[in-house]
Amino acid sequence: MKVGSILPNSQYQLLHQTLIQDITKITTSIKEPKPTINTSDLFDPFITAFLAIGSYNTYKWHSSFTQEIWKNLEVIAQSDLCTNFLERIEKQLDQHETNEPLHFLKSELLISSKTQPRSKLKQYSESLIEKYPSNLEFQHNYAHLLIDMNKSPSSKDNLVALNIYRKYIQSFASYTPHIVLVNTYNIDVKFYQKLRDKKEYIHAQKWLDSMAQFKPYNDDALLRNNTITLSEMLKERMHLEGTMKEQLKNYQEELDKIRAAQSGQNIQQLSIFTAIITFVITAAMSNLSTNGGFGSLAVFGVILIMFVVTASLISTPPKDFFADIRGKLLTLFSLICLFLVGAVYVAKKEAITFNCIFNCNSFAYFPVESVDNNLPSLHSNQ
Incomplete structure (x- = not known):
């Protein structure tokens, strides 16, 4: 031969x-x-x-x-x-x-x-x-x-390889070694996954459709069922993302409304807070200008701190007032304020009493010339 x-x-x-x-x-x-x-x-x-x-x-x-x-x-x-x-x-x-x-x-x-x-x-x-x-x-x-x-699962060279594998499988049909069929199918899946991950869902679905129409894949029950599963998962993902986008849009609209309302409320609160702070500062300066002393200034300082803590509590209310550090601070400064107000009041009362006594004594020693001016002259007839 x-x-x-x-x-x-x-x-x-x-x-x-x-x-x-x-x-x-x-x-x-x-x-x-x-x-x-x-x-x-x-x-x-x-x-x-x-x-x-x-x-x-x-x-x-x-x-x-x-x-x-x-x-x-x-x-x-x-x-x-x-x-x-x-x-x-x-x-x-x-x-x-x-x-x-x-x-x-x-x-x-x-x-x-x-x-x-x-x-x-x-x-x-x-x-x-x-x-x-x-x-x-x-x-x-x-x-x-x-x-x-080519380590990239979806490179152009791998697409060439995929087409060669498919041609090889089609040539031998059912006689193709199963390992060749499975390996080729896995390469197909990697191309689909890249399209899916890039959110090119229409092209990803078309890729799955081409896999479903490839007879050697379709003749294998395991591969056919896997392709159907991938297709259903893709549809579910598309539906879920569409729903999430719609919900996100609604949430954004609600958030914009809340922000707009909150912005107006914040402006009102800021106006009130500014007026109160201006009043406190003006009162403190007036008190200092009239020799109110350090005690009055301390009272106004504590009131200002209480005001800031109270504003924080109003803007973000705590679940438990006394468990929150701001509640404890407000309670503490309230007591300090009461103490300082009492101390200032007592100090001012003592100052008034002292001034009254001093003024009364001064009138007891008025000058004689002032009295003479108010009496008739003893020598007027002379």
């Missing part, structure tokens, strides 16, 4: 089984602590046999077959024998014209091993896509790289 020739379907199924068995034997040997055979001796026979799958088509490269190859190549990529395997692939790449299968092995190993820069692997994948545009496996690997290189 010529390497790379097209085989009947039954023969390809047998070839797939044989290749899976051969690569499984390699990975089993790698996993053994003390392998009974030289594992690297199994590489060349497997590489040569793998060339028989030929150029790409969805049957010869069926996802059920390639998925098993992925899994085993990942094991080889993480082992010390990966470099040896890659060198043997490179050697055979120069010996065969039909080397599309070999590039598949090489790209899978390089991506899984992560020993080379992702940018270099991206260029390699782009060259394979250009050379083999119909090969979905190369496109699939390219999508892996885009996702791996």
Whole structure:
């Protein structure tokens, strides 16, 4: 049989089984602590046999077959024998014209091993896509790289990767590996979440509608139900935010009314408070100008403090008057005020009594000349 020739379907199924068995034997040997055979001796026979799958088509490269190859190549990529395997692939790449299968092995190993820069692997994948545009496996690997290189879940490159994944899934329909289907669905959900978080609800709903219409998602009960749940949650969020906005608008209108009323009330209170303070200050100055003394000034000072505390209590009434520090202060200063008023009153009374006694004594010693002026002259007739 010529390497790379097209085989009947039954023969390809047998070839797939044989290749899976051969690569499984390699990975089993790698996993053994003390392998009974030289594992690297199994590489060349497997590489040569793998060339028989030929150029790409969805049957010869069926996802059920390639998925098993992925899994085993990942094991080889993480082992010390990966470099040896890659060198043997490179050697055979120069010996065969039909080397599309070999590039598949090489790209899978390089991506899984992560020993080379992702940018270099991206260029390699782009060259394979250009050379083999119909090969979905190369496109699939390219999508892996885009996702791996772009941490932002909704970048433009990830959108390209999403479209590749969807195309891959549609090509194999129900034969698509479930992990590929779920991973693609999760990428879709991340794009929806970005639209939702930006409050672009109309576009978010359209995105969910496109997910609901994607047949592979819809055929999976779990994914279908999850999409329905996301859609219902989005509608609920839109309704809730609409209600909250309406309530906020109403609250704002009520607040504006309260502020307007409170502003007028504040102006009235300020006018009254200003008049009272002016009166207190005027009375205090008048008292000082008439030698009222420190006692009267102290009384007016205490009254002013009481006024300020009372104004605070009126503006923000306490739940418990005596538990509030302002209530205690008002009570204390009220007592002090009473004491000072009494003290001032007593002091003024004593001052009046003293002045009266002093004035009475002064009249007892009035000058004689004043009396003579009011009496007839004794010498007027003389």
